Amino acid sequence: MRSLFLAAGLLGLAACHSPEAPAPKADAQARAVNVVTVEPRVLAGTLSASGPLIPREEAAVAPEVTGYRVSRVLVEEGAYVRRGQTLAQLDPALIEAQIAQQAAQAQQAQVQAERAQAEAARVEGLDAQGVLSSEDVQGRQFAARAARATAAAQQAALRDLRTRAAKLSVTAPVAGLVLERTVRPGDLAAGGATPWFRIARDGQIELEAQLAEADLARVRPGQSVEVELTGGARVQGTIRLVEPAIDPQTQLGAVRVSLPPHPQVRAGGFARANFASGVTPVLAVPESAIRYDADGASVMVVGPDNRVRQVAVKTGARGDGYVELVSGPAAGSRVLQRAASLVLPGDVVKPVQAAPPAAKAAPQPAAKR
Structure with a gap:
């Protein structure tokens, strides 16, 4: 009987020290x-935006001299001009008379300067001999210097008039397309007036499309763009510039699209661009x-x-x-x-x-x- 109880205790003790089950792994x-x-x-995706057609770079031409009448206007709107080409000619009659008068005065001043120089040369050193006083000798030398300065001033005034005469021809500062002409024969050249001509440099017209700030990240310079013109024609343009600034009022950014020459591509017009986003x-x-x-x-x-x-x-x-x-x-x-x-x-x-x-x-x- 005692052996049975002992066996049961050993079994219970063995059960208490049985190994634990392994924990599940993480x-x-x-x-x-x-x-x-x-x-x-x-x-992939397509963005559409519209905007005005504007010159890529515009040159404003105005007369550099004032007070002269326009005698001829040599170009019309829509003409292509080269750099340095005469656009309008001012009447030179008035300035030609001024040049003739100034040339005579300059010649007279030159003669007087030569005379004064000769008189100063004749009395040079006579003060040491007691013939003339030092004051008289210095007075003639000063008179000669003053006469030379007067002659130089008259020559400068003559050059100024001749420069003005050269500016009577109003020329194109750049080659390009004449967008606007506001001058007529008989108009008087006045300072601060409206420019007489507006020229699109090299005739380049581009689209300034407006895109939302979030959409600007979807376009890149050099990307091809299909542009639909007002007349229904379609041309292929190229993004030239994505402007870095955002308009704080509209929260829109400008994208400049270069356009090829086309009869319906006119500055001041309107067009719509379809940006095939997802190129990069x-x-x-x-x-x-x-x-x-x-x-x-x-x-x-x-x-x-x-x-x-x-x-x-x-x-x-x-x-x-x-x-x-x-x-x-x-x-x-x-x-x-x-x-x-x-x-x-x-x-x-x-x-x-x-x-x-x-x-x-x-x-x-x-x-x-």
Whole structure:
């Protein structure tokens, strides 16, 4: 009987010291989540914007001299002119008479200067001989210097008149297309007047399209643009400049589009541009991967150890269900496909590579009746 109790006690003691069951591993408890890779992608889409047609560079031409009548106007609006070509001619009769009068005065002053110089040369050294006083000798020398200065001033006045005479021909400062002409024969050249001519340098006209601030990131200089003109014609332009400043009133930015020569491309007109965005690949993730909270936009990045961390991002263009990452994780990083998943920073997950979202079908144009 005692042996039975002893056996039962040994069995109970052995049961108390049995080995514990192994704890489940963290990987086994990790939640499976779909992840996508941050990689370069072309965001397809079309932007439309309109704006005025303006000269790329405009030159305003006005007379440089005033007080003379216009005798001839040699070009009309729409004419192509070369640099230095005469556009208008002022009447030279008045200034020619002034030049003749000034030339005579300059010649007279030159003669008087030569006479005074000769008189000063004759008395040079006579003060030492006692023939003339030093005061008389110095007086003639000063008179000679004054006469030379007067002759130089008369010559300068003559050169000024001749320069003015050369400016009676109003010339083109650049080669290009004459956009406007406001002068007529018989008009009097006056200071501060409206420019007589406006010239588009090299005849280059471009479109100044207005885009929203968010859309400016979708276009690049050098990108091809289809431009629809008011008359219905279509031409292919090229983005020359994306202006860096945004209008604080309208929150719009200007995009300059260079246009080829065309009969319907006229300064002051109106046109619409269709920007085929998505020419340059950008780092992008699906729209569902972006998480928004009080701190801004972010994505949930899965590290090499399958641990999740939250990374702030700055978004840009959108298209085909993707969002451009202007700043954020590097290319090749894995992010949760759905930021709204019940996953917190620091969690360990089991990543499953997800298929890319299907591109949205482009709308078909309506059939013409």
